Amino acid sequence: MRNFKIYLFSILSLITILVIPFTIHAAENKIIYNLDLTFNKEVHSIKGTEIVKYTNHSLLPIDTIYFHLNPNAFRNTKSKLYQRYENLLDEPAYLNIHSVKINGENADFHGDKTVSMAVILPKTLYPSDSITIYTEFTTKIPRGKHFFCPSYSKGAYQLIFFYPKVEHFYNCGWKPELYKTVADPFGVPSSYKVSLTLPNEFKAVGSLILNSTTQLPNNFVQLNYSGQYLQEIGFSISSNYKISHLKLNNTTITLLTKDNKHNYKIQEQNVKEVVSDIINYYSDYFLPFQSSHLSIVSGNIPGGFATANFIILNSKIYRGIKNIDYQSIQVLSHEIAHQYFGFLVNANESYETWLNEGFANYAASKYLTNRYPLLREKHNYPVTNFTKQTNKLFNLLFLSMEQEQIGQPVYTPNRTTDFSILSDQTKYFKGQKVLEMMEYILGDSLFKSVINEYIKRQKFHITTTEDFFRIAEEVSSHDFSGFYKTWVESSSIPDLKILKVKKMKDIAPDQHITEIVITDEPKCHLPVEINAIDEIGDTLTKSGIWLSDKPDTISFHSSTSIKKISLDPRKKIWEFNRRNNHYPQKILFKFLIDAPRIDAYQIFYYPTFDFNRTDITRIGLKLRGRYWINMRPFFPAQSLDEWYASINYGIKTKTLGYDFSYSTSLLSMLFKPRVSLRARNYFGLFESKISSEIYIGEIKYPIIHQMQGYKKLIFGAQYENVRTSKFLNESNWQKGKLFYPFLDFINFHNWGSYRHTLRIKANFGIKSLYTDYAYQKYSIDGQLKFRISKRPWIYQRLFFGKSSGNVPAQQNFYFFGKNIFENLTFESYRLVKGAGDMRGYGGRSLKGKNIITTNTEIRWNLAGTGEATFDFILFYDTGVIPSNLTKITWNQLKHDAGIGLEFNAFEAIMIGMHFPIWVSHPEEGKNPIAFRWVFSSWLNL
Ligand SMILES: [Zn+2]
Structure with missing residues (x-):
């Protein structure tokens, strides 16, 4: 139901959400809702009465009726659901039930503080009997921008999932255990009559048709709406927005957007044209657009949202449509497509959501391919190389999923597991691909007939994957059984x-x-x-x-x-490895960096600059060869085949150096181990490494998933020539050979307002005939971050390290990073993370066999979305490098404090600038308070 798209390069993340409250859209309205709502702008709430006429359409007698009270999922800030979408609400929501009456008598109800309330019927409701339930309720609209909860921000109120709604009754009865989730996915075609009372200055649009307006005393207005065969309804209410209409064949389109006076008319004209173009295209390609009414609203929730006859687009996306922006039009055309796939033909959301999302993506892609270039041309926005590149990147991001996730079957009949394990990628993109491959088999016009027949026949029905394939086979006479096995049921990719x-x-x-x-x-x-x-x-x-x-x-x-x-x-x-599709294999040379290509070896060349005290600067040239396997270029850890070769020249030492590396993932082996080889020679010192990493257990990439966390176990061995400690500002050179197996365990969790990372590392230096050091080295790195309120966070880190034996200098624990101002390629900046972060002692290479450091920070979130943040930091560091861990005195402790700025994105990239203003033990002759700075960054791809 959600669709996550990430723009790595624009920081902003764009989320398209579609919630399909779905249905049996049969020829009759199954439930009749009569809502009388009063909006209160002072306390941000809706006070309402609801009269539900419920008819027992099943073959079973009913004693209880369940109502879904969606806002109660966000009643408690400690709840997982509240925290899961941490940035979307600023305060809790609730839907309070004041009374429930049946036939004028108070009825028993319980669970009214939860998402699912049970109303006990005074007498059994037999098949085809009807009952009328009267409810009084108040819905608190919290400040925020949620796609699963009513919310408001910047004077605009999004009323979605805001009223007591009857839960779905299954053939076999109620399923209370299923109702505990957010945003009831089931809806049956219902008739709605709504009267909405608002202060005069507010405007409202939504799923329903406005029949009449009544002026009330005290500057209030009552709007009377109705609608038929709707699975769900939503409204948008705002005071500073402007409504405009567009009549298209049999459909009235209502647009609600901020009135930014200057070029409102011209820009709104563009939106109208794009919306018309999409609907005309769909009407022509599929069936004529069926709804008589569609509202499209510029709102605050991230991405796009659709329910029956009602679409909310994030204001940035809405603006994007005015400028004929590709991504924005993709979101809009996806959401409009849901009016066919989701609200006209309804797939069972629990099991077959790919039929909704895959089709909506398919339709949007079809539209963009055929109409986007023309649209740009018509509106005088030339399709430049830049546009092409960004579109390419955008598509690539869409396709850059984990093989494991996209490898899920789109649909498994009789699945025993929860549908929520289906990744968004599977639902949206594998779904789209499956349809496009069917189109490739049948050809455009035959596949078009299949879709048209599918819509015609399944309109107003619950549809299954089998239904769709049966229709496809009937219409086309093509046998899809083999295709079905590979692409629908299987998890392997050919x-x-x-x-x-x-x-x-x-x-x-x-x-x-x-x-x-x-x-x-x-x-x-x-x-x-x-x-x-x-x-x-x-x-x-x-x-x-x-x-x-x-x-x-x-x-x-x-x-x-x-x-x-x-x-x-x-x-x-759609296949696993496209490079072996070419003879001879394709090789591309590119300067710096380019969007990944999945069918060729890409070799990039770029200049390198390494900074260190010995050389001041080493300049060089690097060639980097990359091969992206299986459309998941942004997750190299498991599948990237990569090498680089560089030569460089030290300006001061006048020495030549080289650096070679090769790493590959052995995908056919158990656990897909990644093997790396590296050899380099700078300053006449040779160093080589061989290492192997194995990922065990669950790895969830925070970029794609809604950040639940992962565990990694990396182990392997390294062999290297120890480099000289001259780089560490000492007069003696230290040389020797070193071999050490290592273990590295990382556990990261994000619970929304609370996050923790635990990293345990162990190195064992083994002395043998060929090596010189015997030692053990352990470290524990614990980090904790929790949100105090909307912007401020508290961050606490504890780093503990202990080693014993003959430890080479560079395997010591450093007070700040590892060799931070020494031996610095840009690459080694990454090493900063993982050792003590005593920011005030950056340049001094304080090191030892034991270390304890703590970092306490208050982080003020200056800007950010869920995936990227920009923080102002107030920090206090304290630490000690004791020779004996049991005899630490207060005097040995060193401290520093200061301020900093840090940019974090996707838990994968960090760039920080820190100013340790105060240092307890400054360098000789220096003042404790002085201007100092430390730059740090890391990359976690
Ligand atoms: Zn969708």
Whole structure:
């Protein structure tokens, strides 16, 4: 139901949410709601009465009726649901029930402080009997911008999930255990009559049609609405917004947006044109748009939200539409598509949400592909290279999912597990891909007939995946059983590859035969296309090849020799590894950095600058080769094959140096170990490393998931030549060989307002014939962060380290980072995290075998979304490097304090500037209070 899109580069994260309260949209209204609502702007609440006429449409007698009181999910700031969407509400919400009456008598009810209230019926309600339930309630609208709760900000109120709503009655009865979730996913077609009383200056739009307006005394107005066959309703109320209308065929579109006087009219015209264009496109491509009424509102909730006949778009997205922005139009076209897929044809949200989200994404992508360039042109926004690049990046971000997550089956009948384990990626993007691949098999027009037939037949019905495939097979006469197994039920992703290329020459002059052996594993059940380009540049194409169970041989006859071959050149098949689709393998050279390509080796070249005391600067050139596997370029840890080679020159020492590295993930092995090799030589000192990392247990990437946490266990071994301690400002050189196995355990959790990280590290230096150091080294790093209120956080860190034996200088514990101002490539800045953070002692390389440091911070969140923050920091550090841990005296303790600024994004990138103004033990001749600064950063990709 939610759809997370992240712009790494614009900090702002954009979240599209769709909540489909879904349904049996049968020919009759199953429930009749009559709501009388009064909005109170002083206390931000809705006081209301509700009359529900409920008819027992089941075959079972009913003694209890359950109501969903959604705001109560956010009643308690300690609740997981409240904390899970930590930035979305500033205060709790509630829906209080004052009385429940049936036939004029007070009825028993309980659970009214929870999300699901049970109303006990005075007498059994038999099939096809009706009952009328009268409820008095107050809904507190909290300050915030939530997509699962009514909320307000900047004078705009979003009324969603705000009234007592009858829970879904299943064939087998009520399911109270299912009702505990937020935003009741089930709805049945219902008739609504709503009267809404507002202060005069407020305007309202929503899912319903406005029938009449009555002026009341004391500057109040009563708006009377009604609507039929709706699964859910929502309203937006605001005082400083402006309403405009647009009539399109049989649909009235109502827009509600902030009135920024200057070019309101012109900009609103653009929105109208885009909305019309989308609806016309869908009406033409699918069926004519069915609703007589649709409201689109510029609001404050992140991303986009849709319910029946009502769409809320974040004001940034709304503005984006005015400027014909790709991303914004994607969100809008996705949400409009839900009026077909979700509110006209309804898939069972619990099991088959991919039919809603996959179709909405499919429709939006279809629209953008066909109309976006024209739209830009028409509105005089040329499709520049920049636009193309950002669109590319945007699409790439969409596709950059974890293989494990997208590898889920989109639908498994009789699944025993909770549907919520289905990742958003699976629902949205695998769903979209499955549909696009079906379109590729059948061709555009036949697949269009399939969709049209699907909408026609399933309109107002609960739809299943089986229904959809049955209709697809009937309409197309294509057997989808193999396809269904691979793409719907299975979790593995096929890999299509060129196994061998045989060129046969000298058959006859000007006669070349090229045999290409290709295979797919597991079977993709899709027709394959293959291109061959000959010496003179002619392209030969074979398409519609259905592969057998064994490797297949495709032959090309050409007059000149074949130079290039590419399998699935139009990228129609979604597969695991696209690099092996090319002959010869593609290599791209790029300066600095470029968007990842999934079908080629990318080699980047860029200058390097390393700073250290010995050399001042080393300048060099680096080549970095990268291969992104399986459309998940932003998560290299498990699948990236990477190497780099660099040479550099030290300005002061006049020495040449080099640095080589190669790392790869052995994907076919258990636990997919990552193996890295590194060799470098700076200042005439050689250093080499071999290490291997294995990830065990749950790894959840905070970028994509709503940050629940992960555990990692990394272990391996390193072998290196210890570098000289001259870099650490000492006169003696230290040389030697070092071998140490290591263990590293990391546990990170984010509970919203409370976060913790625990990291335990152990190194064991082994002395043998070839190595010189025998030692043990352990460290425990605990970090805790919790929110005091909206902006301020308290951060506490405790770092403890202990080592014994013959510890080489660079394996010591440092008061600030590791060699922070020494030996500094940009890379080694990353090492700052993980050792003592005594910011005031940065330049001094204070080190020892034991260390205890604590950092206490108050962090004031200056700006930020859920994923990126910019903090002002007040810090106090204290620490000690004792020779004996049991005999620490007060005098040994060192302190510093100061202020800082820090930017954090996605728990993956940190850039900080800290000013330790006060230092308890300054360098000789220096004042304890002075201007000092420390720069730090780390990357956690
Ligand atoms: Zn959606």
